[in-house]
Amino acid sequence: MRHVRFPEQREASGAAGPHRPAAAPVRRLGDKARWYLPAAVTADLLGAAVPVGLVFDAAGQARPLHCALGAALAWTGVQALRRRYAGRVLGESRGVLPVLHDWLILIGVLAFVRVVTAEETPRLAALGALLPALLVTVACHKLTYRHLSAARREAQAVSRVLVVGEPAAAEHVIAHLAARTDHPYVAVGLVPVGGGPLAGGMPVAARLDASMPKAPNRDASAVLRAVRRHHADLVLVAPGARFAGERLRRVAWALHDAGLELAVFPGLVEVSVKRLETLSAGGLAVLRVAPPVRRGVQPLLKAVLDRVGAAVGLLLLSPLFLGLVLAIRLGSKGPAFYSQRRVGRDGVPFVMWKFRTMVTDADRLKAGLAGANENDGPMFKMRRDPRVTRVGRLLRRTSLDELPQLVNVLTGSMSLVGPRPPLPEEVAEYDEVELRRLTVRPGMTGLWQISGRSDLSWDETIQLDLQYVDNWSFTSDVDVMGRTLRAVVDGRGAY
Known part of the structure; x- marks a missing residue:
């Protein structure tokens, strides 16, 4: 299940808020582990220098050590110019593509140097010598990202955020930030604009008038005092008509003059930054969503x-298929394969194939187990389903029961990556939002599998599916397939 993170939250009397437990003081964003920077620089230096030195020496290059040093300095130089060693960037998830982009820049730089110096090492050998630099850098980024993610689950290495906005919008932002740990923001105070009930328990750092105050700097002074009182690193403005335009501009001036950051939440959720573009139209800042x-x-x-x-x-x-067929047939009576009607893209039904993991009359027995359903949505899930056979438990634990779906992928009714293929009775209960997950082909694996599978709530499953549908890219599919292997080995949520 998702973790929930809250900073230290106390009312004016010093007691913990009614809905938010008090916690240990948070560590600031600048308190990331000190080894991130030396680890990144060392990985980049050695990842470029060692392979280049070995390959160039084997190729009979006259000065392999000089070439190794040049490659290492060029790689770290590209990384430094691209600001990959900045404290704000270290440990954050950037995926493989930014590193690949940097690596291609490195290839271009070294190709120019090769022409200027008339270096004669075979091109393929030189290119192969630089490939480990890409792989080592990606591995180092994955290591620091996992470490930082674990730290943030404990409210460490985060930014303290003061949220400003109309009560309902501001509390929605605070609740959304508190419900997840895959970001660096922890709300420490609220500055509501205008009246209205507050039910979240977040301490009120100040309160702004509903309309533009007569004193032009009154808003700015109140926000600055709240920032200092709560030691905030960032002011996050929630959307609302009462706090925008000239009023927001004056507060932004005051914050920037004080060396503080301002961010504006545009009201969008689960939209990849790859789809966002900032524009200016007649002096208005516009956010374009592709x-x-x-x-x-x-x-x-x-x-x-x-x-x-x-x-x-x-x-x-195919040899593994044969072995699994024999194991299933010997383990229990019935066929080795199981077919089931599922709903695919645009609501078109299809027959999905799996290895049989249950007794042959499992569908008939399902009605009698309805009261034991452990899922909070239309899906039926039981951690200890009595219909599952002994061999079936192993197949489910290792996800081997899904392999026959390769036939569905080959025939075009499924994809390697996509939302979970639903049953017709589940689709019958979908609302308009949930139906959107049917706009793409269902997949053998997806964000749901690498994020907990059956341990996810229904809302979390739908959220992940919609995130995939709206933000899909070919590279995201490749990333999901790579992470699926670790999820299968881990086996979490597979039952």
Whole structure:
């Protein structure tokens, strides 16, 4: 399940708020582990220098040590110029693509140097010598990201945020931030604009009038006092008509003059930053949201990856299929394969294939187990389902029961990555929001599998599916497939 994080929260009397437990003081964003920077620099230096030195020495290059040193300095130089060693960036998840972009810049720089110095090492050997730099840097980023994520679950290495806005909007932002730990923000105070009830328990640092005050600096003074009182690192403004335009501009001036940061929440949720673009129109700051990717090269690449990946998988895994068929048939009576009607893209039904993990009359027995359903939505899930066979438990634990779905991927009714394929009775209970998950093909794996699978609540499952549907890209599919292996080995939520 999701973790919930709260900073120290106390009312004016000093007691903990009614809905938020008091916690240990948070560590500031600047308090990230000190080893992040030396680890990143060392990984970049050694990841470039060692392979280049070894390859160039084996190739008979006259000065392999000089080449190794040059490659290491060039790689760290590119990283430094791209501000990859900044404290704000270290440990944050940036994925593989930014590192690949930096690496391609490195290739361009060294290609220019190669021409100038007339270096004669074979091109493929030189390119292969630089590949470990990319891999080592990505591995170092993954290590620091995991460490930072664990720290943030304990409210460490975070930014203290003062939220300003109309009561309902501000409390919505605070609740959203508190419900997740995959970000650096911890709300420490609230500055409501205008009257209105406050039910969240967040301490009120100040209160602004509903309309523009007669004294032009009154808002700014109140916000600055609240920032100092709560030692905030950032002021986050929630959307609202009462606090915008000239009024917000004056507060921004005061904060920036004091060396403090201001951020504005635009009211969007679960929209990838890749789809956002800032524009200026007549002096107005405009946030453009690009539509989800539905046409072009990326969907074509996904289709090719699906068909080729499924065909190769079926070919390579055929001996394993035979072994699993024998184990299932020997473990219990009935066929080795199980087919079930599911709902695919645009609500079109299809027959999904799996290895049988339950007794043959499992569907008939399901009605009698309805009261034992452990899921809070339309899905049926039981941690200890009595219908599951002994071999079936192992197959579910390792996700091997899903392998026959490669046939569905090959025929085009499913994808390697996508939302979980739902049952018709589940779709019958969907509302308008939940139906949106059917706008793409269902997948063998997805964000739901790498995020906890059956341990997720229904709302969390829908949230992940919609996040995938709205923010899909070909590279995100590749990333999900890479993370699926670790999720399968971990086995969390598989039952």
